[in-house]
Amino acid sequence: MSLPVLVSLPVSLQSVALAAEQSMRTAVAELGDSALAQFAAWPAERLEALRRVMAASDFVLQQSLRDPHMLLQLADDGELERRKAGGEMRQQLQDWLADCASEDDLGSRLRRFRARQQVRIIWRDISRQADLKETCADLSDMADACIDLAYQWLYVGHCEQFGTPIGRRTGQAQHMVILGMGKLGAHELNLSSDIDLIFGYPEGGETEGVKRSLDNQEFFIRLGQRLIKALDAITVDGFVFRTDMRLRPYGSSGALVLSFNALEQYYQDQGRDWERYAMIKARVVGGDLAAGAQLLEMLRPFVYRRYLDFSAIEALRSMKQLIQQEVRRKGMAANIKLGSGGIREVEFIAQAFQLIHGGRDLSLQQRPLLKVLATLEGQGYLPAAVTDELRQGYEFLRYTEHALQAIDDRQTQMLPDNDRDRARVALIVGFDSWQAFHDCLMHWRGRIDWHFRQVIADPDEDESIDADEVVGGDWIPLWEDSQDEESACRQLTEAGFADAQSAWQRLIGLRSSNQVRAMQRLGRERLDAFIPRLLAQTAEHDNPDLVFERVMPLIEAVARRSAYLVLLTENPGALQRLLTLCAGSPWIAEQITRFPLLLDELLNEGRLFSPPQAPELVAELRERLMRIPEDDLEQQMEALRHFKLAHRLRVAASEIAGTLPLMKVSDYLTWLAEAILEEVLALAWRHTQQKYGTPKRIDGTYCDPGFIIVGYGKVGGIELGHGSDLDLVFIHDGDPQAETDGPKSIDSAQFFTRLGQRIIHLLTTQTNSGQLYEVDMRLRPSGASGLLVSSLGAFQRYQENEAWTWEHQALVRARVLVGCEDVAAKFETVRGAVLGRERDLAQLRTEVSEMRAKMRDNLGTRATQAGMADNAFDAAQAFDLKQDAGGIVDIEFMVQYAALAWSHEHPSLLEFTDNIRILEGLEQIGVLASEYVGLLQEAYKTYRSAAHRQALQKQPGVVSGDQFHEQRRSVMRIWQTLGLS
Structure with missing residues (x-):
């Protein structure tokens, strides 16, 4: 929701406002004439804000009457009317503590600083100069500054008294790590929130520099106690933050501070579900930030499981039931945090998805609730309409929470039971009356509760059936x-x-x-x-x-x-x-x-049966990999494999459901392979470049990467099926004589060979999630005996002088899948020149026919030659969809023959690599009659569709001999028409 609107002061609060303003004038007058003149010079807008804020907040009134100079100074500095810059809160407190002389002085200064900032924040909130995001950020920044700067001040004196703690293993000085949990961790602190903290330190050891050393744990326990006292103790100046340490291991009975090893061991062996829930929002708010980052990384596997963890819903459901029991027992239905449809339910919804999916979807590993909701929408976990209602309802509840707490700086989420405070709450949230506010509040609580039940409710709880009836x-x-x-x-x-x-x-x-x-x-x-x-x-x-x-x-x-x-x-x-x-x-x-x-893919029906388009595939995979550390190869490989498995399942599911036709199935599977190859090339390039440096081209410029992956066969022809392997050829444009510029330099030929080896390793290595693809490199120049990676020049010379006709046939279906654009353009030029040269048609027909005959003899069924002889088919003999006479390969050979035969006159035949569009090109130039083209296209699609069905049924590409007689006869007739034998 947007910032609440400003409404006029209700009659019931006007007298409060006037009395507050008069009291303020009296207090200012006691400071002297200059202070009174300064106050009298306030602009009308600020005076109007004063009346509004004083009428709504007893806390601001009391603080201002206690120290009117503080309010005047805030106004004079312009802080009441402007947003704080990043880091400004910390810098102000640092200056405030610059000459702090004692621990008592530290506590006093922290409390006065907090009171000053609290007045400023409430003023801006009630006067509508700050939205929810700014208010929460200011409060969280204030807490961060108070915690860390108090710790840093206390640490120095503590070391002087007890010595410097030294790690037994590293020999390095040790600092404490302070984790902020809950709303503090998420940077979402409310106006009168307590702070939940957990203390840790990197490693055991003893202090040094004093006569009597202390164990590191004892040192940090005493330091932690002093920090809590500095923040939590109530003095004549109030308190800084109520500090709650009960979220630490073993709760109140556990040690105040534990080493990293002890923390890891506890969460690994004894951590409970609610502790996982709490740890989602953990953030380092003070102490050693670098060590804190290491600690959070150590604890990440406890919070986010690598598998889908639907047990999290059971845990959240149990937690919610306990809360509801407590709410009923204490009569807290009016509690906007814990009651039905309250803040906690929105948090539970978001964190249920985080705990379930966060181990695999790294985009969910974040703390701020509103950002999590946006991610749930963006990643398709929840519809936009749902996340929009949750966001609006949550923001309304948080504005209401701030209104409740602004009145008296009291940590409460209970709706007031007296008319004056009800009028105040309605005013702060932007309503003319309590009834109007309450109606809106109940609307949002109802919507949140409904959505909560959809996510968290027990599947056996169905109001439409008998409560005793259980599914199944x-x-x-x-x-x-x-x-x-x-x-x-x-x-x-x-x-x-x-x-x-x-x-x-x-x-x-x-x-x-x-x-x-x-x-x-x-x-x-x-x-x-x-x-x-x-x-x-x-x-x-x-x-x-x-x-x-x-x-x-x-x-x-x-x-x-x-x-x-x-x-x-x-x-x-x-x-x-x-x-x-x-x-x-x-x-x-x-x-x-x-x-x-x-199984994760089965959760979202819309996503399961709607595979994304090529650009979305590329963007999704890139986004996933960006969240993984660059040096974590194992996780990168698992992410690539899971991505492939998930999207291949979605394609297969869509094919079974009939939402994807055959041609689209192949398109999606090919796009998937290209998206994966693009990231595999990027990973392999980065690794090889880091190890050996960057290779150069002949002109002396650096390769970037000067490398392409060429796809042949099904991937080249955009005709991948389920379980297809990849026919690939690697080509580079580097100078074979030049060396890389890294500390471990090698020549360019070696560099690109190792790059190719790295790519194959990434594609074919078996991990827990299988391999990405089987890779066939036998179509490279000189086949299995040739170099793994060819230079563009060597590739061209081979194709022009040594390649067999069948290799040129294969080149018809070759295209650049990923890599350097300028090398890709040069490859297309070479391909066009090789395929587009004029050929002796009689010799071409003979070579194509002989190659096809060898394939039928070696790969076809025994009946294929008999069928060719008389166009008669034995229903008792199986039909190999690919290799038998009249099958897929016959159509592919005819297309390749035609492209080689006539592309010198019609270069447009080389524009596409898929059989369907090449056939369309043959029809357009008049080489094949429209009737023949239509027959071949329909036969080709029919065969491939049958092959896809066989693959999904785990059957080989062989069907009973009583099928496809008409298609086979048509293909064989056209074969003979072209003069092939």
Whole structure:
């Protein structure tokens, strides 16, 4: 929502305002005539703001009457009417403490500084000169400055008294690390917030420089106690910040300060779900910033699990239930933070997604709630309409929270129960009456609560059904083995299972397996909750036996990793989509079983069946990799593989659902490969360049990178299928005689060879998520015996003088996938010159026909030659879609033959590398009749569609011989028309 509007002072507060202004004048007058003159010279706008602020906030009135000089000085410095610059708050406090002489003096100065800033912040908030973002930032900056500068001041005196703490391992002086949690950590502090802190120090050791040394832990415990006293103790000057240390390990009973090792060990062994929730917002707010960054990196695996962690929802649900019980017990329904539809529910929604997905989606690893909501929308986790309502509702509640706390600088989120404070709250939030404000408040609380229930609610809680009814409840006795085998099989048969005995034995085998017997209680409870749901949804399919057979390997594989079971239990839609995809394709079922992390893709139906366009693929992958440290190769490789697996699944799902036609499937799979290759090249280049320096071209300029990856075959022809490998050729434009400019220099030829090796390593290495692609480099000059990477000149000479006709055929489908634009343009020139030269057509026909005959003999079925002889096909003989006569390769050879035969007259034939558009070009120049082109295009698409279906069914590209007779005859007739044999 935008900044609340200014409304007129209500009648009930006008007298308060006038009395406050008069009291202020009296207090100023006591300072002397000059102060009174300064006050009297205030502009009308500031006086109007004064009346408004004094009427709304007893705290500002009391502070101003106590120290009117402070308010005059704020006005004279212009601080009431301007936003603070970055770092200004810290600099002001630093100046304020410059000549601080004692610990008592430190406490006094901190409190007076806080009072001054608090008056300024409330003034700007109530007078509408600051929005929510500025107010929270100022309060957080003030806390950061107070914590760190107090610590730095105390540390010096503490070292003088007890010695300097030295690390036993490093021998370096040690500083404490102060973590800010909650709203402080997220830079979202409210007007009267306490601060949640955790203290740590890097390593054990002892102090040095004094007669009697102290253990480092004891040193920092005493220092921490002094810091808390400086901030938290209430004196005649008030307090700085109420300081809460209960979020530390073991809570109030734990040591005040722990070493990094102890912290890591605690969170690894004993950390609880609510501590993960709290640690999301942890930020270093004081002490050793560099060591603090290391600590947070150490704790990151505790907070963000690498797998999908739907157990987080269970934890958040339990936490919310405890809060609701407390709210009911204490009668806190009017609490806008903890009550229904309150601030905490918005935080729970955001952090549920962070805990579930944050380990894999690094964009969710951030602290500010509004930024998390924006990311949830941008990444497709929540619709824009939902995040917009959550954002507006949250901002309204935070403005209300500030209004409640501005009245008396009191840490409260309870709505007032008296008319004066109600009028104040309505005024501050921008309403003419309490009723109007309250109606708006209840609207937003209702919307937040509704959205909260959609995300956090138990899937068994459905108001439309009997509260005692459980999803899949009819199947619980069968799974729990509380009925005999005959009754169990009868139930399965009645549910539509054709082979009930096999299904029953599979379930018995799972339940009695060693892995299930060894499960901990929580995991077993999750499995027991899931299996009845699985059976209930499986029974809804037309062929439950097939679905059950394909999905059970996945369930058996993840039974011990119960977070995946929670995912499917918590998301009935995801389970439904899983079963539908498994029913449609055993290949998909196998992929998800091998890589259960793909279950994440089933959560968002819209995203699952709508793969992104090429530019979006490139941008998404680049964004993912940008969030990974440059030197973390393992994580980069995993990110690339997960990206490929996820998007390949989305394409396959879309093909099964019928939302993507064949040509688009190949387009998407090819775009996916290109996006991955672009990032692989960038990673390989960066690594090789860092190691050896930058190579040079012949003209002396640096390569940038002077390298291209050329795709042949299916990737070159934009015709990739599921599981296709990549036919690649690497070409560079470096000077083979020149050396790189790095400390470990090598010649350019070696550099580009190692770059190529690095690329192949990144693509083919097996990790936990498999390999990216199988790579075939045999189409490079001289094949397997040739250099891994060729210079452009060597490539050209080979193609012009040594290449066979079949290699020129392959070049028809070659195109630059990624790399240097100017080298790509030179490659296209070479390709055009090689393919566009005039050829002896008779010799060309002979060479193409002979090569095709060899392929049929070696790769086709036994019946293919007989079929060619008389155009008759034996229905009992299988048909190889690719290699048999009248199949895919015949069409590809005809296209390649035609391109080689006539491109010297018609260079436009070389513009495209895919068969469909080359055929269109042949029709346009009149080489092939429209009828022939149409027949070939339709046959080609029909064959490829069948091959895709076979791949999704985990079947080879061979179909029964009673199919595609008309297409085969047409292809063979056109083959003969072109004079090929």
